[in-house]
Amino acid sequence: MDLDRRGWAAVSVAASASTGRRVALWRVRRRMTQQVFADRIGRSKSWVEKVERGVRRLDRFSLIQQVAEVLRVDPAELLGTDRLPHPDDGVAADGVQAVRAALACYDVFAAGSLGPAPDTVEVSRRVEHAWSTYRHGDHPRLLRMVPGLLDAARRLHAGRPEHGVVPLVQAYRVAALVLVKVGEADLAWLAADRALATAGNDRLLAASAVVPLGQALRGLGQGRLAMTATITAAHRIAASTGGAASASADTSSEQRSVYGTLLLQAGLAAANCGDHASAGELLKQTAEVARQVGDGQDYRQASFGPAAVDCAQVTAAVALDNPADAVDRHTAIVRRDGWLRLPAEHRAAYLIDAARAHLDTGDLAAAGRWLVEADRVAPAEIRCRPSARTVVAEIARSGPQAAGVARLATALGLTR
Template sequence: MRSSRVYRIMASALVKLGEPDLAWLAADRAMAVAGGDPLRQATAAIPLGQALRATKRGRLAMGVTIAAAQRIAPAVPHDGPPGELALCGTLLVEAALAAAVCGDAPGVAELFDQAAKAAERVGEGRDQFGPTTVAAARVVAAVELGDGAEAVAWHEKAIGGSGWGRLPVEHRAAHLIDAARAYLQVGDLLRAGRALVDAHRTAPAEIRCRPVACTVLADVHRCGPMPADVARLAALVGLTR
């Protein structure tokens, strides 16, 4: 249904803009208008999980996304149509990220392992799901769990794979912001700043419009002298006025 897609897009945009409560309302509406179709409901559950996670309702986000994944999971694990496997895998990734919000490291590992198996079956480049997107999501989870070293390792794996260049530019930029958070956790300010500059070159709106990007940049700015390109970026977003 077209109206469900509109609500999904609204919800995702509102999460990015730092309005998770409004995003929750839009995502809930997307679920309501999806009707009884399991695939449409599963697709709508993705932004709902994102919105719930952004409001720190991790357990609820896990419940929503895992239930949606189970409803569309193939009878033989990882042996369904590629499109449905990609959707199921995306839901498992969202559930893993929600588990990270709860501090549930074993749950994170188990859910990512399931998502990775689906990703291996699907391959790169289908519905923005594949081994690279799973690796990139592991960065977010590791940062949430406070393991910067693991996050950096997964970041390097994500950008080194063949699927990196196939991701939409806004997804690559968003990932680089997450990588900057990882570098901050391990105290590597130079690489944190470089990741933010690369993100701005890739998709400027991800830096200029997302509150989380400005927060990370402000953290880098506060920690000491910056390279010229990072200082210019800080001035561009208004941190040095």
């Protein structure tokens, strides 16, 4: 029997109180006072108190995501969505454990016991294959590849340092990026830090390692730190090239791509902090660099170009609680050819952000449609990412869904 308005109100209040209790529980588990928690999410202590008492609702997905990031939990934990075990969970968990074990190995203690240096060409081929796997969004497979890749790259670096620096940095970078995807930002930070340490005095190589570092910090809810790290790295490139954003002949496309990608990450970090002015200015600068670079540059620079910047504008608008602007931008983006040239991983991740925008505007049908499309483009982006599963869960809780969304929710083991 359908609930009347009073009944729905009671359900809404109960759900709000339940979510508030979960926020309080996780805040205490993270050993944060209400004031510390409030400071980290840019709210007042009284706002936190009202949320935890159920007086104030977390009524936007972007807000739930922000709170979850600070608490370092899957947003579904806050929503209280019932979830059945899913086969992908075990695959991803096993992969993460193997990567964790690989990162626990320190080369300085293993010197002399790493074994003979492998063939340089073979290690480079494996690095290329890892990046290709990342671009296709096959995260479980990449997690399985990373431990062996790190072992080979470390042995090459130990035996032939002059040939091993770049492969090892790239191995750590791709490891950090996939760890961010599966919600392991702490481990991603460690992998990115290893990449930076390995890069040494090579400014461009070190700057490229800051890209996943910025993503890891954002995943930990440390937007200000992410801004500082990425902007500092971008300025170092600019200083070493006489202005990396310029179109001078002595500035390589790779330098511009790394520079632009760092600015893009800084802009997204600013958006995560609610800093409208900085986000707008940084993404404006990024767009100028992207026009010089064009689409289709080296895959290792995270698909930087005009299409990537367009997509980032949507992501930033969602983070800044401006879903209407995000929806308008998305409508324009999908009419262009450029975004279709982005890797499958990038397109699927972007479509999840587009779904969030539609969800926040109340258009559940469009949100579901874009989620189903993301699942078609790169299934692991939906199946392995906690934030993506939460969008599906929120749509499933909100009312009747289209058949595609219902099938996706069932595939993910979500129940209402």
